[in-house]
Amino acid sequence: MxxxxxxxxxxxxxxxxxxxxxxxxxxxxxxxxxxxxxxxxxxxxxxxxxxxxxxxxxxxxxxxxxxxxxxxxxxxGRRKMLLVSDMDSTIVANETLDDMARLAGLGDKVAAITARSMNGELDFASSLNERVALLRGLPATLLEQAWADVTLNTGAVALVRTMKAHGARTALVSGGFTYFTARVGALCGFDEHHANTLHLSDDSATLTGTVEQPVLGPDTKLRLLNTLADSLKLPVSAALAIGDGANDLPMLGAAGLGLAFHAKPVVRHSIASQINHSSLRAALFAQGYPASAFVEG
Structure with a gap:
């Protein structure tokens, strides 16, 4: 059968x-x-x-x-009515915090911590606080400079807009920063976005090296998935979650379809549904959408 x-x-x-x-x-x-x-x-x-x-x-x-x-x-229930997606290295090709650090001359140091965190070797909240602390006193213009380098991954816009066109709610849920999720969310057409708030000095000229607490991490991503499903009166089996790092594992495991997108080894080891070669278009094909039904940007 x-x-x-x-x-x-x-x-x-x-x-x-x-x-x-x-x-x-x-x-x-x-x-x-x-x-x-x-x-x-x-x-x-x-x-x-x-x-x-x-x-x-x-x-x-x-x-x-x-x-x-x-x-x-x-x-x-193949076509999902809720999309909850990670941002860095998923919807966008970048790791935005790493990009900021690179521009400040701290790239290798911060990227090494990011890699360990995304592979589940470090607690996410602690590692984020540690990385952000390294940016203390640096100019807030790093945000704008990093944004100029952000590139959407192939199929990102089609994924969001096609699902929305068929009645799905779409949410961008990131362990990164609202400065970027607001802009990426608008570009792709996400209904809402959630991320960490990066603190600036009183005159908004410099980074304080801190983020609003508590940090949005893996438990918050899972909670948002469940909250959004409840608000829409949907079972979590009607949700698609997609991400690449260890902080995405709880939501990927809970969603009806959890897709590991070009993911870290710890994620590929735990999540059976994987996009390792192709683009985000695969997340639509996996729901049975033909290319002729895609809503492009």
Whole structure:
């Protein structure tokens, strides 16, 4: 009995999804029926039984170095009505705090702490406070300079606007700073944004090296996911969460579809649904949206 859908998504700038790759995947997961094309050469759906979960590691191994992501979803409730997304290294290509530190000549020191935090080696709140403290007394213009370098990841706008066009609520939830989430949220069309507030001096000229407490970290992200679902009278199974770091793990594990996006090793080890090669377009394909239904910027 069909209960799952295997979505194959190719990194379209690097490769093409071939009939032989589709046939290989169908055989490994005991696919049923013909593949449905979501985007020619880029994405297909293959109906399959519940046992496909057990074969997913084998499929990833068989795909080898092919830049193709296999994502399994349940047939029931496949299109989600709530999106909760991380920002840094997810919606945007940047780590905005690291970018600020780099501009101040502190890049290596701060980036090393960020890497350990995102891989779950350090407590998130403590590591954020430690990193921000290093910026004390530096000019607040670092925020504007870092913003000038921010780049949206491919598919970010389409993900948000397509889900909104089909009735979903969208929230940007970041362990970063509201200075950036407000701007990124507006660019992509998010309904709301949540992040940490970076303190400035009384004349707003310099950074104080502190953030408003308590820090928005992994527990807050999970709480926001649950609160938003409750406010919409939705079960968390109707939510899509997406992120890359250890501070995203609680919300990724709780959501109906948690997607690890080009994630750190600790996240890939814990979250089965992964986008390792392709773009954020895969988050729409995984919900069954064909490319023809995407709402671009």
């Amino acid at each position: 069909t209960s799952l859908v295997l979505t194959l998504v190719a990194q379209r700038e690097a490769t093409v999804l071939t009939p032989s790759t589709i046939a290989l995947a169908r055989d490994i997961v005991s696919g049923m029926g013909e593949a449905t094309v979501l985007s020619a050469g880029e994405a297909v759906d293959i109906p399959c039984p519940a046992t496909a979960w057990d074969r997913l590691p084998d499929l990833r191994e068989a795909l080898g170095t092919q830049q193709v992501d296999p994502i399994l979803t349940s047939v029931e």
